[in-house]
Amino acid sequence: MRDIARHAGVSPMTVSRALREPAAVSEKMRAKVDAAVREFGYLPNRIAGSLSSSRSNVVGLIVPGIRNSLYAGMIQAVSEVLRANGMHLMIANSGHSLEDEEAAVAAFLGQRVCGLVLHNTTHSKRTREMLERSGVPVIETGNLPDDPIDMAVSYSNFEATRAMTLHLARLGHRKIGFVTLPLRDNDRSEERRRGYFAALRELGLPADDSLVLEAAGGFSEGADALVRLVNAHPDLDAGFFAGEVLAVGALFECQRRGWDVPGRIAIASYDDVDLLKHAVPSVTTLRIPRQEIGRRSAELLVQRLQGAPAERVKVDLGFEIVQREST
Amino acid sequence: MRDIARHAGVSPMTVSRALREPAAVSEKMRAKVDAAVREFGYLPNRIAGSLSSSRSNVVGLIVPGIRNSLYAGMIQAVSEVLRANGMHLMIANSGHSLEDEEAAVAAFLGQRVCGLVLHNTTHSKRTREMLERSGVPVIETGNLPDDPIDMAVSYSNFEATRAMTLHLARLGHRKIGFVTLPLRDNDRSEERRRGYFAALRELGLPADDSLVLEAAGGFSEGADALVRLVNAHPDLDAGFFAGEVLAVGALFECQRRGWDVPGRIAIASYDDVDLLKHAVPSVTTLRIPRQEIGRRSAELLVQRLQGAPAERVKVDLGFEIVQREST
DNA sequence: CTGTTAGCGCGTTCAC
């Protein structure tokens, strides 16, 4: 910056201003600065800028797994909103582990991110402490937290699962199996399980533990879970899968066995990905507004950074049942 | 840091050392420092550290689209290698636009990233200039560049497409349609198209332009492309789709129409995602080592940052044809 | 509107 100030014949301060708030500088100066900047291909050092102004323009995002396409839409939405506001995105993987989340939070706080989005609502004690002490705006997402750290943008896993279970019953299904992702260290899975049983209770149906199966999220696991459920409960007439990969895995298994869906068994899924809409038969599912969640999270963060009052915000973006051919 | 130095009764310098190279500090000092650090929950300011040492530990990654699950595996691999080396990942979206890529590169260079991974091998002039002048290690990926900026880790889109086309011919297919992602501003698509025609030429098959269709990457687009191809060429006996979503969309369309696959028509895909393996019938495809590409890219970057000589490296990770039921 | 001064919080380099 010194260099280009010298070559433009102005002070470094003028260069700084010309770059950040061109309006605050006379046209002449601006032109000289711009010329020199272009000539040398000068790129202001944002590290130095951040240190000096103690403001950064990087937001940290921590997700359980980048590979999971579910988060991809959300990540993209966050990324787009941030970019529109001249900000950047750092990503870390917590891999469903609270320790890894803690490490990621510490790292991001060390990088002095100006905001943080967590796809998680249960945290280690130290994570909460760090977050609270840091004063950095935090968005929690993935579930509606009882005791939010700062802001929360999500939908209710409990209500969504409950609603779909009730929906299946309304369609006449009486023996509904539920295949969930692993429950350990996953508050969302636990909530879903609770929602499923709450619905059964309301319906006066037997809440049989053997109707619930845990499965890692793969196509084979979905197929396998279906088979195991049907073997244990020959009268099973519906399977509700807490993930589109599980559901489609089960659907493929039905195709292989020549089982009619929904005639022999109905299949319902979680999350509205394109695959479910185009599968044959198309699959009934819960539409979770993942992208909207990402968008709103980023927007709230941006607003807060632009001076919005630091008040606890809790946004419930809801969900929707998408009835299709498979139920 | 001043504070905790005071509270630990040592100089700031000792704190700095105790944190970065604990071995270079006596046990006593280290203990005092650690205690103070823990008491105050002190997190070293990496911004200041980076500025002072003019070294950062953040790598920038620019992909055409975060949502595309293809990149997800690669991103995750990069993320994991970086984390294992105490580094961090910033992500930006270029949306297949060279301008957006240029903006992202400028932004990342401004953030003084210590390395850059681009999923792209054709760049705007200014992008190349910035990159070369910056001296930052760069990995290009997505295709094997003719004129790499620095390092490249990829496979050959040309060879892969050619190989699959030859494979389909070897299986007896004579009228092979090719459905490609949009060609505009996408060097990978263009390479694939070339590979397809190269194979036809080798085979002595007519290289009919109407056998190639451009399609945006959705299930409906795949279905639609298949229908259009078959309408134009009733004797079409194979469809090769440059993306798993397109291929599966076409497969679903066959299911709806009751067309036997591969009896009536064979279907081949690009990229080995789980969906293709579990679809009914399972789909023949090209296995592109996406994760491996991410891993190697990150590793090369790390090695370079640890002092490996700055030589042009070009790694071809190859591909593999996975023969399944659909062909 | 422009320039000057004084840090931001560390790491580097050198003494001790």
Add this chain to the structure above:
DNA sequence: GTGAACGCGCTAACAG
């Protein structure tokens, strides 16, 4: 093995 001085490149707060 430890500490003091200095500077990384920029911006805040003032003065002109």
